[in-house]
Amino acid sequence: MIVDVKxxxxxxxxxxxxxGVDLSVEPGEAVALLGANGSGKSTLVRAALGLVPxxxxxxxxxxxxxxxxxxxxxxxxxxxxxxxxxxxxxTVAEVVAAGRLAHRRIPWPAGAKDxxxxxxxxxxxxLADRAGDAVGTLSGGQQQxxxxxxALATRPDxxxxxxxxxxxxxxxxxxxxxxxxxxxxxxxxxxxxxxxLGPVASLIHRCVVLSHGEVARDVTAAEARATRDPxxxxxxxxxxxHDMWSAALWRSSPTASCSRPWPER
Ligand SMILES: Nc1ncnc2c1ncn2[C@@H]1O[C@H](COP(=O)(O)OP(=O)(O)OP(=O)(O)O)[C@@H](O)[C@H]1O
Numbered sequence: 001m002i003v004d005v006k007x008x009x010x011x012x013x014x015x016x017x018x019x020g021v022d023l024s025v026e027p028g029e030a031v032a033l034l035g036a037n038g039s040g041k042s043t044l045v046r047a048a049l050g051l052v053p054x055x056x057x058x059x060x061x062x063x064x065x066x067x068x069x070x071x072x073x074x075x076x077x078x079x080x081x082x083x084x085x086x087x088x089x090x091t092v093a094e095v096v097a098a099g100r101l102a103h104r105r106i107p108w109p110a111g112a113k114d115x116x117x118x119x120x121x122x123x124x125x126x127l128a129d130r131a132g133d134a135v136g137t138l139s140g141g142q143q144q145x146x147x148x149x150x151a152l153a154t155r156p157d158x159x160x161x162x163x164x165x166x167x168x169x170x171x172x173x174x175x176x177x178x179x180x181x182x183x184x185x186x187x188x189x190x191x192x193x194x195x196x197l198g199p200v201a202s203l204i205h206r207c208v209v210l211s212h213g214e215v216a217r218d219v220t221a222a223e224a225r226a227t228r229d230p231x232x233x234x235x236x237x238x239x240x241x242h243d244m245w246s247a248a249l250w251r252s253s254p255t256a257s258c259s260r261p262w263p264e265r
Pocket of ligand 1: 012013017035036037038039040041042043044
């Protein structure tokens with residue numbers, strides 16, 4: 001198991017945000033984490049990575065309790081946006097090279113292998129020609145692709161992505177889906193926070209829907225599609241109420257089917 005969160009309880013200032021949540025990701029599995037704004041998705045991702053303390057429950061990465069986990073090079077993380085530090089005049093290539101830092105002994109300069117992997121990652125997201133530009137001069141969608149390239153440059157065994165394709169155009173979302181399929185085929189686990197899955201929908205094996213800090217659904221993508229209820233027969237069902245799982249799976253990809261069906265558990 002790559003990600004293994006059990007009965008996680010997290011609160012901010014004594015206000016419960018996660019109330020006994022389970023989450024797992026296995027090698028080669030893509031899990032979509034869905035839910036309304038404020039339902040606890042980012043908090044759950046942070047708890048899974050050991051970035052916020054649990055007041056109850058457990059979290060382990062690659063079988064190691066997060067408090068003792070040290071192999072950060074195995075994890076590629078795509079935050080929601082480039083974030084603070086926008087004033088730092090880093091080039092596109094420098095930002096992507098940060099994904100390689102865990103692989104070498106700072107402050108030794110990047111080796112030929114690092115430079116090659118950075119170049120490949122930039123090529124993969126279609127930004128090779130912008131490598132020397134200041135990242136702040138790129139558009140929002142292009143900056144998001146830089147973050148994707150940075151996560152890919154870590155050659156991760158787990159990719160954790162918080163709305164990675166927000167603001168990314170359709171053609172580049174297709175490209176992103178291709179990159180993701182490649183990582184999955186290499187056994188990488190994927191945890192994807194999303195409101196709309198777009199072209200990635202067909203790669204998702206399992207959907208976990210959070211509602212008010214609890215898991216409202218944890219189903220295979222096939223089950224999610226099969227039990228979709230466009231007529232809204234379950235108006236009191238919080239998952240339906242928030243229009244998350246079926247909308248995310250269907251709105252963008254009505255004919256999608258699971259390309260690599262995940263075995264039922
Ligand atoms: N650092 C923090 N301190 C206090 N409260 C927080 C903190 N981070 C998140 N929260 C609260 O926890 C709840 C869940 O937030 P979280 O960011 O996990 O939701 P989310 O599902 O990721 O939302 P979104 O879809 O808007 O990204 C919200 O009510 C939020 O206000």
